[in-house]
Amino acid sequence: MSKDTTPPKAVRLTPLDLLELGLLGLRTRTVRAALSALGISIGIATMIVVTGIPASSQAALMRELSALGTNTLQAMGTPNQDPPVLLPKESVGMVARIGPVTRVSAVANTHTLVRRSDRTDPQDGSGLSVLAARLDLLPAINARVHIGHWLTPATERFPTVVLGSMAAARLGVGDVPETGPGPQVMIGRTWFTVVGILATTPLLPDIDRSVLVGWPAAGQYLNFDGHPTVLYIQSREESVEAVRAVLPQTIDPAQPGQVQVSRPSDALAAKRATENTFSALFLGLAAMSLLVGGIGVANTMVISVLERRPEIGLRRALGATRGQIRGQFLTESVALATLGGVAGTALGVLVATGYAAHHGWPVVIPLASTLAGLAGAVLVGILAGVYPSIRAARMTPTGALATV
Structure with missing residues (x-):
């Protein structure tokens, strides 16, 4: 086997x-x-x-x-021009019709001086700007009120102001009472009552150094002509550059070269x-x-x-x-x-x-x-x-x- x-x-x-x-x-x-x-x-x-x-x-x-405003653009007339470049009165409405734009507001320099009282030097404005402001300004610049309140449809027609954080410090205004008369400042020859103080706006230091007056009140008391100085535009973040490219023609079709638009925020970069x-x-x-x-x-x-x-x-x-x-x-x-x-x-x-x-x-x-x-x-x-x-x-x- x-x-x-x-x-x-x-x-x-x-x-x-x-x-x-x-x-x-x-x-x-x-x-x-x-x-x-x-x-x-x-x-x-x-x-x-x-x-x-x-x-x-x-x-x-x-x-x-994003909360600071990385999607915000600023449009203004070319600086240091003689005569100064005036943006059209209807420019805010025209910019609002741009598709990706979500908010637009404006301020205007009234070229007046603000003083703490009538006893200070009439030529000393403490380096502050008196700006006419629209009611929708705060959401457009991502700002908030620190003390008091913002202008309302009623108070914007009267001599009332809201101070930027640095403006309040220079004018010696530290508080705004909830009831009773508030502190006053003199703009030109008119006394204005302070109704609010803004919190610091890190991306917009010019607002911190500003005294903000209602748009109608500026025309009535400060001889404001209604032409905005600076437009603040918010758009969808992915469309910031595209919006920036069309703003000059939209704001002033006759003279787009006279409109200067800020580049996207340094914070966005x-x-x-x-x-x-x-x-x-x-x-x-x-x-x-x-x-x-x-x-x-x-x-x-x-x-x-x-x-x-x-x-x-x-x-x-x-x-x-x-x-x-x-x-x-x-x-x-x-x-x-x-x-x-x-x-x-x-x-x-x-x-x-x-x-x-x-x-x-x-x-x-x-x-x-x-x-x-x-x-x-x-x-x-x-x-x-x-x-x-x-x-x-x-x-x-x-x-x-x-x-x-």
Whole structure:
């Protein structure tokens, strides 16, 4: 009776079998697996944190910049012209008809002096401007009243004023009583009652140095001719440059060259530059974090192959193919990196959320960075496991068992 010398066929391993073998290696070396996973967890968590925290900070910064008026333009006549350039009286209405424009208002220089009392020098205006103001000015310039109240349809026709923050300080007006007569200032030869003081407007220092009179009152008491000096225009932020391009022709079709329009706010330029800077920073820090995690996984897998040579030799002697050995160790590497990536993502989200909430920022966890972290962990596991798995597959049964 002859013996069958045909070598047994290797049993095919399903993906589920490979996963079980990979996890078996992690379960039998729990401490080392945990430490290795900790390394890649810290790397992925770092990526989430360094993208989540700056993104939350950036969102808070953008909210503050937008509140200051990054979508605001100013239009005025060309300065230092003789005679002075006068904007058309109907220019506010014409600009309001531009599609992307959301708000428009105006002020006008009355070319009068303001004094704290009739006993001060009639030629000393304290460096302040007396401006005729429309009722819709405050929302157009993102300003708010600090003390008192803004002009109303009733008070804009009477000798009442609202002071800018610096104007109030120079005129010595620190408070406006809720009831009873308020402090008065003299404009020209007329006493005006102060009804409010504005909060500081960081992007419009000219308003801080202004004394604001109602549009009708300026015409009645200060000989104002009704021509606006400066128009304040708000538009949708993505259309600021387009609106700026058509404003001169819209405001004064006859002499568009005499209309000067401010460029978009410096805050808007800073906002866009900040976005670009943050993006470059995110990429650099994320790459460094993944590199550190990948080195940790690769080091663990190489040591694991060296320590498990007897196991490799025994499996090879029992019929395991080189492909199955490669698959086992590659699966173990990917599983190790994925577990670390999941744990690191959870840790990073938790830290970034807590930090943002502590500082009162909007919580922003970029979905792209979260998904990239998980995908990066898998990719790192594959790359880190390629060399150890190939090295393990190249071991012969006799060479591996010789170390027993």
